[in-house]
Amino acid sequence: MSYTPLIPSSGVAGWNFLQSTYDRQYEAFVQAGQLKNDTEYFAENIGKVTSSDDLLNDRRLLQVAVKAFGLEEEINYRALLQRTLNEGTTADDALANKMNDERYVKFSEAFGFGPGQSAKTADSKAMQEVIDSFQSASFEEAVGNVDETMRTALFAKRAMLEVFGEPDEDDVSQLSVKERALREFDLTLQEINGDEDEELGVKSVEDQWKEIVQRDVLTDFLNTTLRMPVATAGLDDDEKVQAYRDRATIVFGSDDPTVFFSPDNKEAVLSAYRSRATVAGETSADIAKTSDLSERILDQLVARGSALNEEWDFISRQEPLADFMKIALDLPDDIANRDTSEAMRIYREKAIEIFGTDDPNVFANDANVDEVLSIYREKASESGMRNSEISSNVRTVETILKFTYGDEDAITNDSPEQITAEIDAGWFSVMGQTGVPRFLNTALDVNGAVDDLIAAGDLEAGSTFDGLSIDEKLSIYKDKATELFGTDDLKELTGPYQIGIVSDTYRTNAAANGESSFFINYYAQIAERELDVLFQSDDTDAEQAFEEALERLRTMNDEDDGPSANSQWFTIMGQQAMTDFMQVALGLPKEVGQMDIDQAVEVYKRKAEQVLGTDKPSEFISGDKMDDLVNLYLTRSQMRSIGSGYSSGSAALMMLRR
Known part of the structure; x- marks a missing residue:
């Protein structure tokens, strides 16, 4: 039995849900049905392969191999795949290098059958990377069967990281001034407060x-x-x-x-x-x-x-x-x-x-x-x-x-029991607040959870959330928070990187319930302030620390721009699907693709500077910019599909298959 990814709505709300539940849904997907069988078969048998013929003659192995590199449409072109594998990538005139498509290069390098190379099929680590890519591509395809724009967004996010690499936590050269300031601020607070596990003294x-x-x-x-x-x-x-x-x-x-x-x-x-x-x-x-x-x-x-x-x-x-x-x-x-x-x-x-x-x-x-x-x-x-x-x-x-x-x-704060008790106490505090419950009840859709429990026979008909016991409320709060946002720890949920998602979910649900924008903003502001005081405040003079961090930031050397923005855009424009993604996300007309490449790059740069505050694609992967880019893509895709009846995600996926 296969697993169908759950995406309850389209656009940004659906994307946020998919991102917050990605790990759990992905794990359920790879453990289900035929995909699990194909994965296990590949892991058990790929080590026996010693030549391209062995791989090409076993269709089950080949299906995993080509899909891992986005070449599933080429599975019946045996001669093409054999030349790609046998000629390798060391020679300039090797077929993979002449195809002007990075997928063939990666496919050839993954198995190492070319001249001067060593076969990697017995290397369990290398083959696990192939399996991981196969599972990721399969999951993206399954997501596409539910919502094509989501698949394109997943692909774009993965492709950007593959092209420009994961952000280096210690490298600030890719960060904007604001992001550098925030990083410096965090470091300043760490210096003041010490490590989280450090015993600083008895609380007064x-x-x-x-x-x-x-x-x-x-x-x-x-x-x-x-x-x-x-x-x-x-x-x-x-x-x-x-x-x-x-x-x-x-x-x-x-x-x-x-x-x-x-x-x-x-x-x-x-x-x-x-x-x-x-x-x-x-x-x-x-x-x-x-x-x-x-x-x-x-x-x-x-x-x-x-x-x-x-x-x-x-x-x-x-x-x-x-x-x-x-x-x-x-x-x-x-x-x-x-x-x-x-x-x-x-x-x-x-x-x-x-x-x-x-x-x-x-x-x-x-x-x-x-x-x-x-x-x-x-x-x-x-x-x-x-x-x-x-x-x-x-x-x-x-x-x-x-x-x-x-x-x-030993009386510690880090035992599983103590951690659970502290998390529970956070929810008890929330239950006892004036402004927060309305915000979280809407964001977590607790009334819907009660209806589900009634339907399952776990609660009596006519039960309401307000009428439940403290322990019953706690269970619903924690289950819904984990389901929607991946954690039941309010310190994580109210942190700077999660509270925005929680607030957006509240606003979306409140609007769907018919609440006015005035009261939505009013309750959101009250709740965010209370939650910050309860779970994020400390004894540090944050304003002073931030000012000091900014002062140090002003002295930082900001002259090293790294690889040119133009060369990075050329890399993106070499992948048609990425080009289409960028056109939609930045709100550019398709005619840009017909322009001279140098002129097109200048258009991309100007628009990226206006929308994201930077014209360097390598900076899109830092901070929240990649999420902003995906949200823009999803929003504009919805607008285009409503206007034309044809999803831009379809165009991107068609290009992906070429």
Whole structure:
């Protein structure tokens, strides 16, 4: 059974869907039916081929070989294919070189049967490249059976990368000034923030509160629990954080969320909210929803801190360990008399400074415990402690550490469970926001998902998305996000390269639902701003960093233009299908193809400069320009097909087959 690619709509919306689901659809396609059989047959038998005759005499192998290089229409021209293979490409008068078609050159080189060449059929890596090309070409053909313009767009994107190569992440010569500025900005932020996995320190109480007050459901929860005055909403962020901290200290006895929402204390906090919300007249359904969402979000925000505080609280109450840490970490003399929250923070900050981590399960594991003990010995000796006492303490502490801590109990942020929990907490935050749900519900078409579940018998008839439980909503959100955009991680979805696609999908769906353009723009702007604050903001002064990055950018040497734009256009114009793609994408009339080649190139360059901001084709593959080019092609193809009844994609595919 063959797999038919799913493209739910034409034009840009269909292209965005195809791109976001490409990997999954491609994998399903290559694993289906005859294509899988042909691929397996080629992989199992190509190694037995030692000459062009062997290849030409096995039609199943030959079908894969010619299609991999776009030569499937030539499969019955045995003499042509045999000369192409046998003459190779080393001689100028070899047939492949004289054909003025790069497909024949690549076909000949792939198998290496020509003079002075070595057969590559036994080279599994080289033959896998042939298989990959065969599968890609087959998938493009299947896409073309659904929508011809999509096939041409896929071909053009692949051909541009083949001609000009994948963008070099370290080479800025192909980037526009704007793109260089953004790259420089990203590098600047990386220098400031360090690697994502780098443990920079213990998150301050103030920073924890800054995260809390950005989440609408948490402010609702805490406004009720702490009986915050209505005027709090009008304060600026710093004043608001201080107001919450002051009130939390009075009500909870601590302004540290890792303390008042620790496993030992959170039920009291939740009970206080439920009681006060009931008195305030809120409905039981709203109380349950706010309580549940708040608990899940706060659990994730304070999970690591609370768990580590418990570890350090245990250490602080074990006299041998407490004495050991006081010396090893250079703790203040009055550490035992400090407020618990403050003491735990000092323990953890000093542990990061001395041991490189605040998790005892890491620094006290088998691999690191000897180094920790050495640090203690050195500092104890410097303090004047007797060697016998040092040795005795080391033996005692070593025994406790080895039997108490280990890697299996490490409290990390990168375990699969923690990553999933963090992703889920992001969706819980979204559910509790004011402006975001409408945006994402429309972009992800959650109502359509509910209808599908009802039809499948997984939900009762009459169910609505708003009436579902939190876990049911979470499942739909994550499934739809993965289906449409390839990820269920809101940090990825709201990043600079994905949020535009999500927003475009929202706008398309909202317009189809009959919403006015004013409200579409209004809700999109609110949602994008909220999502950026929730998932993309950091403590960096972005404006200052960006200005500094731009200042450095101004000093960059921008004189090396690389290969001329003209030579790059000549390369494109040597492939008719690419020429047709460019004509449509840039909005040029077909008559350009009848002009003198030098004049035509100047027309292409002027138009590309106007549309894309550059006249060098090698720069089309950088940044978002290739996507912009494909979107222009698809849009103009639709307009032309509506006007003429004949798709420009058909013309391109006809030229591809020549």
